[in-house]
Amino acid sequence: MSINSQTQGSQTQGKQTRNSSSDSTQPGSTKKGGGNSMKRVVAASFVGTTLEYYDFFAYSTAASIVFPALFFPGSDPATGLLLALATYAVGYVVRPLGAAIFGHFGDKIGRKNVLVTTLLLMGLASAAVGLLPTYQNVGIWAPILLVSLRFLQGIGIGGEWGGAALMVTESDKSGRRGLFGSLVQSAAPTGLLLATGIFTLMTSILAKDAFLAWGWRIPFLISFLLVAIGLYIRMKLAESPVFEAAEKKAEEQKQGETKAPLLYVFKHYKKALAVAVGARIGSDIAFYIFALFVLVYGTEHLGLPKSLALAASTISAVAQMIAIPLFGALSDKVGRRPVMIGGAIGGIIYSFVFIAMLDSKVPFLVLIAPAIGLVVVAAMYAPVASFIPELFPTKVRYTGAAVGFQLAGVFGGGFAPLIAVELIALTTSGFSVAGYLSATLLLMVYCVFIAKETSKIAMADAGAKAPAATR
Numbered sequence: 001m002s003i004n005s006q007t008q009g010s011q012t013q014g015k016q017t018r019n020s021s022s023d024s025t026q027p028g029s030t031k032k033g034g035g036n037s038m039k040r041v042v043a044a045s046f047v048g049t050t051l052e053y054y055d056f057f058a059y060s061t062a063a064s065i066v067f068p069a070l071f072f073p074g075s076d077p078a079t080g081l082l083l084a085l086a087t088y089a090v091g092y093v094v095r096p097l098g099a100a101i102f103g104h105f106g107d108k109i110g111r112k113n114v115l116v117t118t119l120l121l122m123g124l125a126s127a128a129v130g131l132l133p134t135y136q137n138v139g140i141w142a143p144i145l146l147v148s149l150r151f152l153q154g155i156g157i158g159g160e161w162g163g164a165a166l167m168v169t170e171s172d173k174s175g176r177r178g179l180f181g182s183l184v185q186s187a188a189p190t191g192l193l194l195a196t197g198i199f200t201l202m203t204s205i206l207a208k209d210a211f212l213a214w215g216w217r218i219p220f221l222i223s224f225l226l227v228a229i230g231l232y233i234r235m236k237l238a239e240s241p242v243f244e245a246a247e248k249k250a251e252e253q254k255q256g257e258t259k260a261p262l263l264y265v266f267k268h269y270k271k272a273l274a275v276a277v278g279a280r281i282g283s284d285i286a287f288y289i290f291a292l293f294v295l296v297y298g299t300e301h302l303g304l305p306k307s308l309a310l311a312a313s314t315i316s317a318v319a320q321m322i323a324i325p326l327f328g329a330l331s332d333k334v335g336r337r338p339v340m341i342g343g344a345i346g347g348i349i350y351s352f353v354f355i356a357m358l359d360s361k362v363p364f365l366v367l368i369a370p371a372i373g374l375v376v377v378a379a380m381y382a383p384v385a386s387f388i389p390e391l392f393p394t395k396v397r398y399t400g401a402a403v404g405f406q407l408a409g410v411f412g413g414g415f416a417p418l419i420a421v422e423l424i425a426l427t428t429s430g431f432s433v434a435g436y437l438s439a440t441l442l443l444m445v446y447c448v449f450i451a452k453e454t455s456k457i458a459m460a461d462a463g464a465k466a467p468a469a470t471r
Helices: 014-019 038-065 067-071 077-093 095-108 111-129 141-169 177-185 187-205 208-213 215-235 241-252 261-268 270-291 293-301 306-334 336-360 363-381 394-414 416-427 431-450
Strands: none
Touching (some): 038 111, 038 177, 038 215, 067 141, 077 095, 077 141, 095 111, 095 261, 111 141, 111 215, 141 177, 141 394, 177 187, 187 215, 187 306, 208 215, 241 394, 261 394, 270 293, 270 306, 270 363, 270 394, 270 416, 270 431, 293 363, 293 416, 336 363, 336 431, 416 431
């Protein structure tokens, strides 16, 4: 049954009705913060999510170059690095827990308040890293506190993406959910560039001793300022109009609320959840292989200069930032499924070309190979912020979308580095990694193919039926 069918006569005509929630013209969409314009919603979602990814990647960078010496000094260098990277993995593993917690409250009390909470949790936990005592000061308590803050970071980012994606897709009235949702996806490469850029700046202007003594703290302490900016923007948001309309309808019809959204999703939307996970795992692994694999494979196995590999990764992130909105807009015109399937098939073909370009050791080919790869990934990744939320009904959309997205992250980005390194060790060939990536992209093609095309359905009506097998 359509969630939107009995709202107060607010349906508009033509394309606007087909592509957006007619509930967005309700009076409720202009309260609790002065009303939402798409410019404000997009800014709040993009800036807030970028700041959270900045925090996440700042930690990741420090885990490689700082934390082994300052928090695990009792270990040999290799063990210290492994322990530091283990704290990095904690942030991935707990993301689904954050998605379940914040998805629950996002579906029960609204999207806006949860987004404010995730921003505060993630930002303050990151800033607190910059205030931590080191092992030299407090001994074993230093790594314990570090892992605890990483845990909180993972919880926060686990709830962030779903709320940001929903605020954008549930507020759109123009039929451009794919474009606006893709800007949420652009936050990941933007946050990565900011984090690596600030760390690069600090290491270049400070002597090594000064950087290890206090310079490494500055990127984390900057989070205080970034949180203040993001909080200012998000506090001005009104609640999602689709969520408010659904709440009002449920109240008028005296419908009981869904007490346990997560259980409801697993009971009634198992196929949608499986589609969400399967549709994202491949793109997550593709991002790692095309953007970061060059740092390991290129430098350690091909003997390429680290500066060349770093430059290739940086250029690739810029290329993806440009490509993501273009593919998001294309998904509004031709549909989510053709763009995502096309990107996945392109990724299967290009994965083998990519390895061949690296194996050539020609500097120009090595430099552009990751950039081409991340443009291909952009086609798979850009529509995700609209595709996944469209699989679930309003009353459990936050939970379903967030859990599906973050579960895929654990199995994709969380394990991809370990699997890729192990494949290289076993086969000594990068083409084994291309085969691994291709298998996950075939899974993505299948999952997206069996899903229903939802780009022309009003957001309030999305998820009303099971997403599989009906096209």
